[in-house]
Amino acid sequence: MALELRKRVFELLAAKPDQKYKAREIASWICDTYPAEAQEKLVNSTFIQDQTALINQLVAEIGANRPNWEKRYPELRSTETRPRQFYWTQKTEHDEVVEAEASTRTAPESEKPVPGEHSLYPSAINFLSSEYGVKAFRIDERKSSNAGSSGSNRWLYPDIVGLQSLAQGLNAEVAEAIRASSDRKVKLWSVEVKVLLNRSNVREAYYQSVSNSSWANLGYLAATEIEGAGTLDELRILFGMHGIGLIKLDPENPSEGEILIPARERLEVEWAMCSRLANENPDFRTFIKKVRHFFQTGDL
Numbered sequence: 001m002a003l004e005l006r007k008r009v010f011e012l013l014a015a016k017p018d019q020k021y022k023a024r025e026i027a028s029w030i031c032d033t034y035p036a037e038a039q040e041k042l043v044n045s046t047f048i049q050d051q052t053a054l055i056n057q058l059v060a061e062i063g064a065n066r067p068n069w070e071k072r073y074p075e076l077r078s079t080e081t082r083p084r085q086f087y088w089t090q091k092t093e094h095d096e097v098v099e100a101e102a103s104t105r106t107a108p109e110s111e112k113p114v115p116g117e118h119s120l121y122p123s124a125i126n127f128l129s130s131e132y133g134v135k136a137f138r139i140d141e142r143k144s145s146n147a148g149s150s151g152s153n154r155w156l157y158p159d160i161v162g163l164q165s166l167a168q169g170l171n172a173e174v175a176e177a178i179r180a181s182s183d184r185k186v187k188l189w190s191v192e193v194k195v196l197l198n199r200s201n202v203r204e205a206y207y208q209s210v211s212n213s214s215w216a217n218l219g220y221l222a223a224t225e226i227e228g229a230g231t232l233d234e235l236r237i238l239f240g241m242h243g244i245g246l247i248k249l250d251p252e253n254p255s256e257g258e259i260l261i262p263a264r265e266r267l268e269v270e271w272a273m274c275s276r277l278a279n280e281n282p283d284f285r286t287f288i289k290k291v292r293h294f295f296q297t298g299d300l
Contacts, residue, residue, distance in 0.1 A: 001036065001037055001040065002037070002040065002041075003030070003034065003037040003038060003040065003041045005030075005058065005061055005062070005065070006065065006069060008030045008033075008034060008037075009026055009030075009062060009069075009086070010073070010076070010088070012026055012029050012030075013026075013076070013086060013087060013088035014075070014088045016088075017087075017088050017089055017090065018087055018088070018089050018091075019087060020079070020085035020086065020087045021085060021086055021087065022083050022084070022085055022086075023058075023059045023062040023063055023083075023084065023086065024055065024059050024083075026058075026062060026086065027055045027058035027059050027062065028055060030058060031051065031054065031055060031058075038051075038054060041054065041057075042054045045057075062086075063084070066078060066084075066086075067229060070229050075088050075089060075090060076088060077089055077227055077228065078227070078228075078229070079225060079226060079227045080226040080227060080228065080229075080231045080232040081225075081226050081232070081248050081260065092200070093198045093199055093200035093201075093227075093228060094200040094201075096196060096198060096200075096227070097196055097198060097200055097201045100195040100196035100225070116195065117159075117193055117194065117195050119251070120193050120195065120222075120224060120249060120251060121138050121159060121160060121193060122254075123249055123250070123251045123254045123257070124136070124159075124160055124191060124193055124222055124247070124249055124254075124257075125137075125138070125160060126254035126255070127247070127249060127250075127254045127255065127257040128160070128162050128189065128191070130254065130255045131255060131257070132164060133164060133165070133168045134162035134163065134164045134189055135162060135163045135164070135290070135300040136160050136161065136162035136163075136189070136191075137160065137161055137162070137283065137286070137287050137290070138159065138160060138283065139157050139158060139159060139160065139161055139281065139283045139284055139287070140281075140283050141156070141157040141281070143281055143282050143283055144156075144157065144280045144281045145279075145280045145281070155207075155208045155211035155212050156211070156212055156277065156280075157212055157277065157281060157284065158190040158191055158192050158209070158212045158213055158216075158219075159191060159192055159193040160189075160190075160191040160193065161188070161189060161190055161191070161216070161284070161287050162188070162189035162190075162191070163186060163187075163188060163189075163287075163290060163291055163294060163300060164186060164187040164188075164189060165185065165186055165294065165298075165300055166185055166186060166187065167185065167298070176298075185294075185295065185298075186291070186294060186295075187217040187218055187265070188215075188216045188217050188218070188269055188291070189216060189217070189218045189219075189220070190209075190212065190213035190215070190216035190218070190219045190220070191219075191220045191221075191222050191247070192205070192208055192209040192212060192213070192220070192221050192222065193222045193223070193249075194221065194222070194223045195223065195224055195225065196223060196224070196225045196226075196227065197221075197223045197225070197226045197227070197231060197235070198226075198227045198228040198231055199228045199229075199230060199231055199234070202231050202234050202235060202238075203234070203238070205221060205223075206221055206235065206238045206242070206244060209221040209244045210242045210244055213244060214270060214273060215269060215270040215271075215273035215274050215277065216266070216269065216270075217265055217266050217267070217269060218245070218263040218265055218266075219243070219244045219245070219263055220244065220245045220246065220247050220259075220263055221235075221244055221245070221246055221247070222246075222247035222248075222249050223246075223247075223248065223249065224248075224249045224250070224251055226246075226248065226260075232260075235261060236261065239261050239264070243263060243264030243266075244263060244264075245259060245260075245261045245262050245263030245264070246259070246260045246261040247259050247260070248260050274288060
């Protein structure tokens with residue numbers, strides 16, 4: 001019996017809704033579960049010589065067919081980042097975002113727990129520190145005074161801010177020369193954190209980052225999952241217009257996170273906006289004190 005790839009892929013995914021599989025895991029499952037069909041494909045091929053080559057071929061075919069399958073079968077979803085993962089769900093993309101942004105979610109025993117947004121802040125701070133030497137801090141918008149009218153502080157504060165010394169890692173004499181000069185000594189970072197980005201929330205999340213990062217040298221949107229065909233392309237288009245970068249977080253191994261789209265740097269800090277933020281939020285005020293301390297002493 002000939003191997004019907006789409007049928008077998010959907011069989012596995014539909015049997016375990018919302019569980020994510022890499023293409024190689026799916027290919028291995030097909031070969032293990034339907035050895036006769038796999039063997040027939042191997043025998044009938046002029047270029048597939050062994051089981052390893054067969055799995056590689058199935059992986060390639062799954063990837064090549066993905067765009068067409070996703071157009072025809074909305075229940076099939078995939079992540080945008082590498083390695084790409086496939087899953088089957090009856091949920092709308094909006095429902096996925098709502099579920100992901102809940103503070104906690106109980107996952108099936110076979111799945112890893114899905115963290116809430118607040119639990120990702122330490123991971124993001126760890127990533128910025130370990131990979132880029134950024135001294136990062138959490139900004140709790142709930143502490144804001146809300147002195148303005150209702151809604152005046154919406155999209156005003158990022159989740160995380162950071163301070164990066166431009167002298168870090170340089171020769172001590174060079175670092176001292178930079179501190180004594182009038183050259184720029186620091187970069188200020190702003191990061192908005194989301195659990196999940198997909199087509200239902202990507203534009204809103206991005207423009208939230210645009211709004212609350214307008215004061216910083218570097219603005220980023222960070223997420224653990226980026227799902228749905230076209231989501232990453234949409235983020236690249238938005239980056240071209242606004243310059244906010246993209247970070248892929250890894251909650252289990254923060255140092256394994258990566259910057260997928262580097263932010264476009266602004267050379268000047270918007271100090272007037274910093275003043276407004278500091279006036280209304282004690283966390284941001286503390287951050288600005290750290291910045292002042294750095295300018296005065298050179299110490300992070």
